[in-house]
Amino acid sequence: MLRLINPKAVKAAIGLNRQWVACISQSATVGQQSEAAVSSSEQFRQKRIKLNIKSDNVEGRPLYLDAQATTPLDFRVLDAMLPYLTNYYGNPHSRTHAYGWETEQAVEKAREQVAAIIGAEPKEIIFTSGATESNNIAVKGVARFYGSKKKHVITTQTEHKCVLDSCRALENEGFRVTYLPVQANGIIDMKQLEEAITPDTSLVSIMTVNNEIGVKQPISDIGALCRSKKVFFHTDAAQAVGKIPLDVNSMNIDLVSISGHKIYGPKGVGALYVRRRPRVRLEPIQSGGGQERGLRSGTVPAPLVVGLGAAAELAEKEMEYDTKWINFLSKRLLDRITTALPHVIRNGDPEQTYNGCLNLSFAYVE
DSSP states (O other): OOOOOOHHHHHHHHHHHHHHHHHHHTOOSHHHHHHHHHHHHHHHHHHHHTTOTTSSOOTTOOOOOOTTTOOOOOHHHHHHHHHHHHTOOOOTTOTTSHHHHHHHHHHHHHHHHHHHHHTOOGGGEEEESSHHHHHHHHHHHHHHHTTTTOOEEEEETTSOHHHHHHHHHHHHTTOEEEEEOBOTTSOBOHHHHHHHOOTTEEEEEOOSBOTTTOBBOOHHHHHHHHHHHTOEEEEEOTTTTTTSOOOTTTTTOSEEEEESTTTTOOTTOEEEEEOTTTTOOOOOSSOSSOTTTTTSOSOOOHHHHHHHHHHHHHHHHHHHHHHHHHHHHHHHHHHHHHHHSSSEEEOSOGGGBOTTOOOEEETTOO
C-alpha cells in the first residue's frame, strides 16, 4: 500500500470531522438533531468532494489502497442511518409500542435488502457484528450441532484467520479438520476436495474471494459437489458480496458470511445467511434473549443494520457499473507499474481473480 503523508491534509481531515461533530451537537432537541445531522452529512459530503482523487491538486495526498481491509462509509448509507441514531431509537424487539414497531420495520426492510443481493429469503438472514462472528457461528455452529453423528470439517489453508482459528478450536473439542492446500494459482483442486469428503464430514468451508490475492474459488462447482455428497457448504463471502454476482440457490450454498464495512457500509455489523430448505441446523455460540431465530441473541443494532441494508441495496444496483470501473482502474494501475518497474509478478490466476484486489510481488523485495 502506498501512503504519502501530508501534514496539511491530516489537519484538514481533522478539521472536517470536528466541524461535522460540532454541527450535530449544537442542536438541542431530537428533531433539531436529525435536521442538523442530515445537513451536516451534506456539508461533509460536499467538502469531501473537494478531496476527490480526480482533483488537479493531488501531489502529496495519501492514497488509500486498502479497500480489501475496509471501505469508507457511503454518504447515502450515512443518510439512511441518521434517523435511527436520533429520532427512531426504539428497541426493535419491543413489540408493545410504536417506538419498537417503527424500528422493527426498518430492521426487516434491511433484512430484505441483504437477502436480495444473494438471492435469499429475508427469513434466512441473521444479523451479526460482522463476518468474523458470522464465520464463527457457521463453522462452530454446524460442527457442534451435528457433532454427535459427524466429526469432520473441511477447509483450506488460505482461509481467513477467524475460520482457521474456529477450526482449531473444533480440533481441541475432538473434531477432525482437513486443511486443503491450494494450487500455485491459489485455486483449490476439486479432485482433492472430493477425495477429502467422507461419510463423517458435516461441513465444507471455503471462501469465495481471497482477501489477500483476490482469487475466486469455483463456488458453483464446490456447491454442487457438496450437495451431491449431502454435506453442508459454507462460504466466507466478505470480499465477494456486492462485488461479484452470487446466488445461493443456483450455487448450492448453505451458509454465507457477509460484512458491512467491505461494501461501503458501517463497521460493527454483518450478516449470516442460513438456508431453510433443506434446513441447516446450528448450535448457537451465544446465549441470551433468543433474537435472530435463536441463533444470535442480543439486541439488534438498528442504525447499523439499516446501514448494512442500504449498502447492500446500493451495491446490488451499482455492481455492473462498479465492476467496469474497477476493471479499468486495476488494468491502468497494473500497466503503469509494470511499465515503470521490471520483474513485477501478479499473484493469483489473473483469469480467476477479482480485479479490485491487485496483489503484486516485486523482484528482490521480501
